[in-house]
Amino acid sequence: xxxxxxxxxxxxxxxxxxxxxxxxxxxxxxxRFDPATLLGGRGLRYKxxxxxxxxxxxxxxxxxxxxxxxxxxxxxxASVGVVVSSNLGNLDTVCRTAGAIATGSVTDAxxxxxxxxxSNVVASSIAIRFGLRGxxxxxxxxxxxxLDAAFLAASLILACRVPRVVLVGVEPVNxxxxxxxxxxxxxxxxxxxxxxxxxxTSATARGAVPLxxxxxxxxxxxxxxxxxxxxxxxxPPGLWFAxxxxxxxxxxxxxCRKDLEAELGAAxxxxxxxxxxxxxxxxxxxxxxxxxxxxxxxxxxxxxxxxTAGAAA
Amino acid sequence: xxxxxxxxxxxxxxxxxxVASNASxxxxxxxxxxxxxxxxxxxRGFDAGRFRTRHAYEIDDRPAGVDVPGRATQWLCDAVxxxxxxxxxxxxxxxxxxxxxxxxxELRSIELRWTDTAEFPSSRWHFGTALRERxxxxxxxxxxxxxxxxxxxxxxxxxxxxxxxEDTVVVAGVDSITTSMFGLMDRVQVxxxxxxxxxxxxxxxxxxxxxxxAVVLRRGGPATCWLRSVxxxxxxxxxxxxxxxxxxxxxxxxxxxxxxEPADVDVVLTHxxxxxxxxxxxxxxxxxxxxxxxxxxxxAIKSMTGHTSGASGLMSVVVAAxxxxxxxxxxxxxxxxxxxxARDLRLVTDTTTCPDVALAQVQAFGFGGVNAVAIVEKGDx
Numbered sequence: 001x002x003x004x005x006x007x008x009x010x011x012x013x014x015x016x017x018x019x020x021x022x023x024x025x026x027x028x029x030x031x032r033f034d035p036a037t038l039l040g041g042r043g044l045r046y047k048x049x050x051x052x053x054x055x056x057x058x059x060x061x062x063x064x065x066x067x068x069x070x071x072x073x074x075x076x077x078a079s080v081g082v083v084v085s086s087n088l089g090n091l092d093t094v095c096r097t098a099g100a101i102a103t104g105s106v107t108d109a110x111x112x113x114x115x116x117x118x119s120n121v122v123a124s125s126i127a128i129r130f131g132l133r134g135x136x137x138x139x140x141x142x143x144x145x146x147l148d149a150a151f152l153a154a155s156l157i158l159a160c161r162v163p164r165v166v167l168v169g170v171e172p173v174n175x176x177x178x179x180x181x182x183x184x185x186x187x188x189x190x191x192x193x194x195x196x197x198x199x200x201t202s203a204t205a206r207g208a209v210p211l212x213x214x215x216x217x218x219x220x221x222x223x224x225x226x227x228x229x230x231x232x233x234x235x236p237p238g239l240w241f242a243x244x245x246x247x248x249x250x251x252x253x254x255x256c257r258k259d260l261e262a263e264l265g266a267a268x269x270x271x272x273x274x275x276x277x278x279x280x281x282x283x284x285x286x287x288x289x290x291x292x293x294x295x296x297x298x299x300x301x302x303x304x305x306x307x308t309a310g311a312a313a
Numbered sequence: 314x315x316x317x318x319x320x321x322x323x324x325x326x327x328x329x330x331x332v333a334s335n336a337s338x339x340x341x342x343x344x345x346x347x348x349x350x351x352x353x354x355x356x357r358g359f360d361a362g363r364f365r366t367r368h369a370y371e372i373d374d375r376p377a378g379v380d381v382p383g384r385a386t387q388w389l390c391d392a393v394x395x396x397x398x399x400x401x402x403x404x405x406x407x408x409x410x411x412x413x414x415x416x417x418x419e420l421r422s423i424e425l426r427w428t429d430t431a432e433f434p435s436s437r438w439h440f441g442t443a444l445r446e447r448x449x450x451x452x453x454x455x456x457x458x459x460x461x462x463x464x465x466x467x468x469x470x471x472x473x474x475x476x477x478x479e480d481t482v483v484v485a486g487v488d489s490i491t492t493s494m495f496g497l498m499d500r501v502q503v504x505x506x507x508x509x510x511x512x513x514x515x516x517x518x519x520x521x522x523x524x525x526x527a528v529v530l531r532r533g534g535p536a537t538c539w540l541r542s543v544x545x546x547x548x549x550x551x552x553x554x555x556x557x558x559x560x561x562x563x564x565x566x567x568x569x570x571x572x573x574e575p576a577d578v579d580v581v582l583t584h585x586x587x588x589x590x591x592x593x594x595x596x597x598x599x600x601x602x603x604x605x606x607x608x609x610x611x612x613a614i615k616s617m618t619g620h621t622s623g624a625s626g627l628m629s630v631v632v633a634a635x636x637x638x639x640x641x642x643x644x645x646x647x648x649x650x651x652x653x654x655a656r657d658l659r660l661v662t663d664t665t666t667c668p669d670v671a672l673a674q675v676q677a678f679g680f681g682g683v684n685a686v687a688i689v690e691k692g693d694x
Binding site for chain 1: 362363364365407416417418420423424426427428434435436438439441442445449450451452453454455456457458459462465468469472473475476478491492493494496497498499500501545546547548549550551552553559562679680681682683
């Protein structure tokens, strides 16, 4: 029976120096955090902030998973897929261009903005930089988007399209994002998180260590239904990633809760992937499963279970 | 998460729906295409004085010509409603996943909020909230994969059937023209474009179109047509330009997954955008793949719908389903003199009756080199 595991993680944010910081306390913001400088190399000049953040987190996760060496990827290019979650990623380009045309004309639009006007620019840019020719998917699915992206990435593996996928959640902060934010006074997360998902068989075959296993997942109309379906008949989790305002379903009423957005700021499409990275770190020291929940009850609420890797099916 | 022990060889497309600039409804769209009726018009919802390009393939549904938010969401819901009605599964999608492929999601409405201070809350930037309200759907996904988005979601939807996670899924595609994409395309094209002329020597480039398409995908029949395979890959080559190697790989993978030979394909519904780059690369790829004596007919619906971006791949599937059912193939409107690269292709220039057509290949390629190719087979109803 095939299982999908997390085999590497990475982060890129002013307040995060390593994946472990997501689970602990964010570090004091550095005065300047420039993902392009940290990435180095060519081709970054016209990339938007979301793309630069996503590239850096992907780079770190791929390296952590043992998939990068000095010459590039250590596995065939077509064997790696990319799935990215972001709701706000390219809104700056879209709104700035629309504004320039509304107050002037099309000659005021910048031709180099064309690639960034397409919402999948982060996912395709990761493929181009690292030469990843597997399925390439951009998910913009609202507050639950990061967990949904994890499910869709796992589905590519379970359907035997690719043995591994780099999963990225990213949101930038810029003038447009701040202007359009639901809570103008609230803190916003500016950064990216990434996890490499791989079939446990493929990971073991190339000597990689599975860090956590993806378990049940469900997107449902209520938090209760989503949590119940993701947990199935299994035991209650040892840790529940969920917002403070979310009412706890009976199944997790006594479980310790971790609200990542309370510490990192509103993370929108990056949240679910931050939860996956934090859950993976937590499972490095704890035995019990970790459950992540995110979403909007007016739309849908998603839950994803992470369990100890390598356990019997 | 674990896969089912066995995967189906084919899945039924049990219902279809579509909305475009030249017709509303899958059947009316097919009739319009076969009649050579285009949705091209002078700009309706955009201030023509601010652009060099003065035409597009817009759906004419704005009250008094004034642009309003939420139009893409409305077309999406209309196409989904038609598809589920056609499939006879009822309008309650509370237990059925809906995968929506889109290039530009509701970015037009976000632009209106930015420039005209229109009301448009973040809960409507993706399509889940509206699908919840209209169909009770909770397991919904908005996938933003440029111009191959809805063919990508067709493949991802088929994967959910193949792994045993679901028995039925709804797959849809939608896009509305944005100022930013329309403007930037206008900005980079050499001359203003007045219509989409795929594979024609005198083509000038691409014009965008509004549209939506939807299908119901099931494990068993009856089938309007059968989905045999969808390939998904990425060129990993360029942010905007297509790549011959990536497109060839996508076509060959789709045919291998369907366990067919090139000679088995009767008709190809191309991506066919009318740009210099796409049409040449796509024509070269088709000439290489179909190098034998038995070659398929080749058509391009964007010549009448415009480039409906993320909706276009699934719209071609909806048209392919009706080609296979009716034995009629709509033409490439406006094609008079093919390019050198396309000269040896069997390009359809007039509506062609072809009763034995049984297997269709549908292609969609997007910005960032995201490619998807589907193989569909004649159904049983």
